[in-house]
Amino acid sequence: MDRFSPKPFVDAARAAFPIANRHKAEEAILHLTPWVDDTYRKRSLGFDVLGQSVQLPTRLDFPRLSAGDGRLSCLPEPALCLISRATDGFLRQRAATSIATLRAEWAAPFVSALLGDYVVEVVEVICEALPQFDQALYANFVRENRAAVRRIRAQATSYWAAYYRDRFPEKRDYPALRALHQMETWAA
Secondary structure (H helix, E strand, O other): OOOOOOOHHHHHHHHOOOHHHHHHHHHHHHHHOOOOOOOOOOOEEEEEEOOEEEEEEOOEOOOOOOOOOHHHHHOOHHHHHHHOOEOOHHHHHHHHHHHOOOOOOOOHHHHHHHHHOOOHHHHHHHHHHHHHOOHHHHHHHHHHOHHHHHHHHHHHHHHHHHHHOOOOOOHHHOHHHHHHHHHHHHHO
8 A cells, every 4th residue: 555545444434524524534533543453345335414425434343442442432423423333233332322312414324324234222222312313404314315215224124024023023113114214204
C-alpha cells in the first residue's frame, strides 16, 4: 500500500458519515483505529443522509474489543455507531443500546441498518427504543431511503423465515418488521 493512501478502515469510516459531519468520522477514527482489524474485507450499504450518499460498512472487525470492555462506555457516539457494524453480535448489541435513541440524521442509517441484523437481541434493542425515536427524523430518513428500507425489510423477513418463525409465528410480530412498519407509517 502506498504510504500516502489512507487505511481501509479510515476510508470506510469517512464514507459512513455525511461530509458535513466529517468531524464525527474523524473522532471515531481516532478512538477505534487501535482496535480495528484493518485487513478485514469490507463491503458497504448505501443510504442518503442530508442529500448525500453515505456508505455504512457491512461489518468491521474489532478483535481486541469485547462487549464487556469498560472502555466502550467512554467512546463517543460516532465510534459506537461504527461499532454497531462489528462482526461480534455482542458488540453490536452493546452499541445498539447506546445509539438507539440518538436524535441525529447521521446516526439514523446505523440505527436503521440494525433492523436487518440476524441477531434478534440486537433487533429487540432497536424495537424497544422505538417510542423514544424522533418520528420526524425517521420519517424523513425512510422517505429518502425507500430502496434501502426495502432491502432491510427483505433481510429481516429472510432472518424471520430462517431462524425466528417458531418464536414469532406471525411475521408481523417479528420485532424488526414491527419497527420497520412503524417507521414506514411515520413516513406515510
